[in-house]
Amino acid sequence: MGEFRPVPDALLYLAGSWLLERSVRDLASTDEGTFTGTTTFSSLQSGGRVGLLHHESGTFVWQGVARPAERTLRFLPGTAPGTVDVRFADGRPFHDLDLTSGRWVTGHPCAADLYRGEFTVLDADHWRTVWRVTGPAKDLVLITDCTRDQPGGQPRAV
Structure with a gap:
């Protein structure tokens, strides 16, 4: 990935609905899976802070078996302007x-495991x-590509 686009306010950029495709590779076993679905960032008030509730849902296919899957995260304002404090649904810190x-x-x-994430904004x-x-x-690589559900339909900071 050579180019990326600065985003002055991550919460403003992420707000709305996104289509997503995720590949999951187990480097130890060479098994591969996919997740396809949507993620929605909707308004959230938590502890006096206004942020976004991130809800992801779709279908996860692993070893030929398709299952429904979902997760919820809280995206709250970070300590610096335009940044985010990402938390699990129960409020525990994530990243x-x-x-x-x-x-x-x-x-x-996470217990004995280490999750290292890289986020890249490609365009608006x-x-x-x-x-x-x-x-x-664990020895996994998860790559998720997100596309705005209605391009140009949300306020954008890019």
Whole structure:
């Protein structure tokens, strides 16, 4: 990925609905899977802060078996203007997010595993995340491409 686009306000950029496609590769077993679905960032008030509720839903196919899958995260204003404090649905910290340069690398320790994420804004209607997960029982790469559901339909900071 050579080029990325700065985003002055990540919450404003992410607001709305996105189509997503995710590939999941297990580097140890060479198994591969896919997730296709949508993610919606809708208004959220949490502890006096106004942010976004991120809800992802779709179909995860692993070893030929399709299953419904979903997750919910909270995207709250970060400590610096335009940044985000990403939290799990129950409020536990997940990671920080700063797209002011158009690219952000972050990490999250989870028990014995380490999640290293790279977020890249490609343009006003496309962004990508790459998570590398390593640990005693995990060796995964997850690549997610997001496309705005209605390009040009949301306020954009790019």
